[in-house]
Each structure stands twice: as C-alpha cells, then as structure tokens.
Amino acid sequence: MEKERETLQAWKERVGQELDRVMAFWLEHSHDREHGGFFTCLGRDGRVYDDLKYVWLQGRQVWMYCRLYRKLERFHRPELLDAAKAGGEFLLRHARVAPPEKKCAFVLTRDGRPVKVQRSIFSECFYTMAMNELWRVTAEARYQSEAVDMMDQIVHWVREDPSGLGRPQLPGAVASESMAVPMMLLCLVEQLGEEDEELAGRYAQLGHWCARRILQHVQRDGQAVLENVSEDGEELSGCLGRHQNPGHALEAGWFLLRHSSRSGDAKLRAHVIDTFLLLPFRSGWDADHGGLFYFQDADGLCPTQLEWAMKLWWPHSEAMIAFLMGYSESGDPALLRLFYQVAEYTFRQFRDPEYGEWFGYLNREGKVALTIKGGPFKGCFHVPRCLAMCEEMLSALLSRLA
C-alpha cells in the first residue's frame, strides 16, 4: 500500500513537472502576436518553420489554454487567457470559409485567408470546443452562441444531411462510418454538457446515439475494433473494413468510460475495458520494440499506409489516459500496471529533455524519425491534455488512499 502510494506520488510529480515544461514550450514559441492565433509548425527547438495555421490545431490550443486556466490554479494566468482570446478572435474572424455558411477551412494563411477546406466535420468540432471553453473562462455569451450554433450544424451534417460538407455521391463508394465521427460528437456532448443542465439534457439522447455507434465498431464476436463499418454496423470488405488504429480505439475507450460514468452504467464500463482498452493493447503493442503500432489490419495482413509501424505520440498519450481512467474507475491493478508500462515507454521515448515538448514521430524501433515538435497534425493538445488529466486522476487516487 505504501509502495503503491509512493509510485502514484512519484508519477504525479513527474507528470505535473512535464506539463509545466510542455506548456512553457508552447507559451514561448507558438504565439502569433501580430495576427492572433498560434504557430504550430515548430522545429525541435521551437523555431517556426512554416506559418500556416491549421484550424484543428488553432481550436485545440484555444481549448487547451482555457481548460488549464480554468482547472489548474498554477495556469490561471493572464498570458494563457489573453493568448486563448486572441486565438478565439482569430478563429471568429477567419475560420469560416464563406460566412454566414458554417463550413470552416482546414488551413489558413498566417493572416487568415483560407488555403484548404476538408469535406469533414473536424475543423468545425475543434472550433466548437474552443468557443465553448472560451465562454466558460470569459462568460461572454457570443462565444457560447457560436459554439451552440456550430454544434447544431455539425449534428445536422452527421444525422440529417451531409450534403453541405461537399462530398460527391459516387455509386461505388460504400456508405461507411468512420469511428472518428461518433467519437468526436460524443466529445462535444461532454464538452457542452459539463455543468450545464440544459445542454446536458438537450444532448443526452445524442450522447447515447454516439455511444451505440462507437460500440458498433466492435466486430468479429468482440475480437476486433474496426475503424470503419457500414452505417448499420456491419464489417466492410477490403482494406477499409480491416483497418485498425489501436490508439484511436483506446481514445474511444476513455470517451466511453466517461459516458458510462455519466450514465452510471457499470456493465458498459466492463465491456469498454475489455474491448476498447485490453483488446487494442494486446493486438497493438509491439512485442519486439515496445510502443503501439499506428495502424494494423484485422487479418494480420500488411497495412498499405507507409507509417503503419511507426510509433506516434498521440496513441501513447491516449493510452495513458485510458489505462489510468480504467484503473480509477474499476480498481483493477492490471490496468494500473498497463498505465505504468505505457507511461514508462512514452516518457523514455517521446520526451525531449533538451528543448521540451515531445517528439511526435518515432520509427518502429523507437528512434526519432521526425524532429519537429509541431506540424500540420501536432499542436498543443494531446500531450498537455494527457498530462493534465493524468495529474488530476493521480491526485484523486492519492486522496482516496489517504
């Protein structure tokens, strides 16, 4: 017991210190003081190597700053709030491609002109998360009305009519569901419903719908989580149908654990631990070199993605959250051991003790393959979200022991 307390305490300190170092990196290098918003294409030492602004990452960084400002005393600092507001205003001014239409760009120039638009919902989802958090820290109603209006639009695209996304309807394209869509929506349901009875009520059914849709991705008699299934929950043929992403399944796992905890559904919790935590870890952990594979094929064939065997930072951040949350909620010591195993690997391989922040992309053997700290898909999000959530969960576990 004392041993357990000591180990938890040591990890809490390690995680907290790492969060401080990581945030110091973004605070020092990523702020665009001229236009607002954030540079996210940052080299190993933080130098800006491209000034394009990816809307996913703009929204996520605003969200992260507000969340830390709101939840952790030591981050309740004006520099975080001011940067978050400047990022939010940048998004309000520039993210939408053709206002009053709600479609947002995927990437903008430094001064906010749209460069590319994706025919998916994700820019809009991170925009919504940013606006809702901004409202929570500033109490300015315009942010919340932006968030709720965008949420309505996203739900309309997903559940009623996707034509506004601009995807062509082709006769050979199967109607498939990517697990990312109900996951993302479930995340928004939790975001908007936090301590907000009215919105929590409004989105309660949507939350259950999302959970059901995510659970449909468990296939093959519960032996595989597949990234893409048909809209009525059947396995699809070919590579698309067999595609797996262990880190994504683990992320879905902790989203579902939160959902089961809100719903008080212990049966769901047990099912989620088995199929979204233990199963992806068993199949996705590289027995030879450690770390989670990025992609796999459910039949054990070779994936066609060139990066399938690489080790990326975010599946490991998500795995840390998932196992610590699984342990916190179930008390199963096997899950705590898995948290330690993943966290040891992650801290050893991804941290950069010299310049701060984590490397994002290792080869299969664990060697740094890309030295960048930020890029088109890596910003101020997965690492600090993981560290802040783990710090909070470790604190709670220690309080329970005391």
Place this chain on the structure above:
Amino acid sequence: MEKERETLQAWKERVGQELDRVMAFWLEHSHDREHGGFFTCLGRDGRVYDDLKYVWLQGRQVWMYCRLYRKLERFHRPELLDAAKAGGEFLLRHARVAPPEKKCAFVLTRDGRPVKVQRSIFSECFYTMAMNELWRVTAEARYQSEAVDMMDQIVHWVREDPSGLGRPQLPGAVASESMAVPMMLLCLVEQLGEEDEELAGRYAQLGHWCARRILQHVQRDGQAVLENVSEDGEELSGCLGRHQNPGHALEAGWFLLRHSSRSGDAKLRAHVIDTFLLLPFRSGWDADHGGLFYFQDADGLCPTQLEWAMKLWWPHSEAMIAFLMGYSESGDPALLRLFYQVAEYTFRQFRDPEYGEWFGYLNREGKVALTIKGGPFKGCFHVPRCLAMCEEMLSALLSRLA
C-alpha cells in the same frame, strides 16, 4: 574496355532475367478474368488483399503490357495482348465518372463503379497512355481517338481552364505549379509523338513549353530542384516551397534528356545532367544507409511527411534509368558508376528472391517496412519500365562497343 564490356553484359543479363521474373508475377496474380482490368493490391506472395481498381495503375499496366508486347520479342505473346485489351475495355467502360465528360475516377470497385475522384489530371494521363499504346498494338482507331481526345482535354485543363477539375478557388491558396504536371504532359508528348509525324508536329510547341516549365523548378542559383514553384517560376514560402523529392527530380531528368535528344540540344543535355541527375543524387543519397530519401527540405529542415526518410522502389528505378541514359548520351563514366551504385543497392534491397517482384517500401535502414508487392500506388509499371529500358540501353551500349 573488356572489363567494361563484361560488366555491362552481366548487368544486361541480370536486368533481363529480372524483367522476366517481375512480369511472371503480374501475369500470374493480377488478371481479373471476370471483369477485365487488374488486381494491384497484392501481398508478398501475390495474393489479392483488396479488389479495388486504381485507375492510375490500370492505365499503367495496360501501357506496360502493350509496350513490352511491341518492343521485346519475348513478350510478343497473346496473353499480354489479351490482358491489355481486357484492361483497356474495362477503362473504356468504367474510367470516366460521368460520360461524355472526360473526368476519370481515381479508384473503382472491382466491377467498375467509381469510389473516388481526384481533382488532378493523372488518372486521365495514364488513361491516355494506355489508349495510345493499345492503338499501336491493335491498330484499332477507336483507341487512338480516345487518346487524342483525352489529350486535348488534359491540355485544356492545364493551359487554359482548370475549372473542370473541380478544385475550389480559395483566397489563401497560392497559384503553385507541381513539377509533376509539366513532367506528365512531356511524357504524353513523347508517347503520342513516337513515330507519328503529324502528332509530333502538333505537340512540338507543347513539348518545349513543358521543358521550360520543368526547368523553372531549378531554383537557388541552380543549387536545388524544388517540387513546387509559383506559376511564374519563383520559390514559394514555407514547407510547400522547400519540398524536394530526389527521385522525382531524377525522373524529370530522364524525361528532359529524351526531350533534349529529340531537339538535338546538347547544351540542355549538359544542364540536365548537372541539375536533375547529379544534384538530386548528391543531396538525396543517404550517406549513412544508402538509398535515396523520399522527401527532403531544401533548407535541410525536417520534412513533415512521416515517410520522408523511407526508401521507396520507384525513385530507385527512375535513378537507374536516369544514370544509364545520362551515360549513354554523354559517355561520362561518372554516370555509369552512379548507375552501378544505385542498381547494386536497388537489386540488393528491393528484390524478393522468394516470390518475385520488388518490395516497395523500406525503412531508412533498408529493412522491408511493407511486405506488399502492389497497392494503391504500386502496380506493374516502374519496375518493368526501368528493367525494359535498362535492358534496351545496355544492349545499345554493348552494340556500340562491339
């Protein structure tokens, strides 16, 4: 001299035998006898792991079969001609998304229903190459009329009005030119103009325009070939502007060598050898592990593409062609030494002595990262084109020595 003859002779035999083995792989595993066309998603042993049909690869395989049938006595066999015709008919029936419009799909279901459309010209270019070769081996005019009509459409998209490609015009998107576009067009100019005085005449000015546009990608006082430049030939800012692909520059190199040879332009030939052969090799060859990097950044920064340091089969096939052609045309023994260096690496690392065909994707250290022999971007094209061209050039060199 005798030593040189022996080495050339040994490589001619090695290359010829390898071509036979490679073609045997595709002939055995890739034919769809039910619908026509080709399976290209083939595992290490040739097993079909997905039955989607990628239009680039359908067109390329038709082209390759016809070309071998036409040029090499030992491939003048009905099984190649029949498969090429079945592939051509499959393309005629299914490649265009909404006939009579000319836009082709990027990928089709096994039975020919469109799954995805790219907003670029490349499906249409490989369709054109296939149709022109089919006409050359069958003398059926309908194939040639298809090829010429599609060529007119492609030239219209590139030089007059790209709106039919469906790309949105966004205020932040810089008008940039990918080197692939004039390269591909130059390749079509050569294809259609081969022993065809009328078409060679019709496209002569276009050929010069393509060569000029490719040459605009030489930047920084001749010290770097950049994949993307502005339409008036200036370097672009950011990652897009600094992006380099050494194998692609080498491929452009041999396209330009052919162009300079057709135009009898010895000054151009010398410039091309310096800037499109020697320069990309110097910067792109991995001094630590051998092989050509896939992508680089002209400032030596870390590229953002996860696969940047991987070794792919096609840059090495293109390098073999480029150096052997450079040597054949200039007689510079340094280029022959580079051919041997690249060919030794390529045969050692990419060949699969067990099942035939080449692996496509190695990690930086040269270990096989993906065991597939074909996939969405690898079919029956770069390897046999390289082997057939090298066999032909080695024969010609040996005849000259005799």
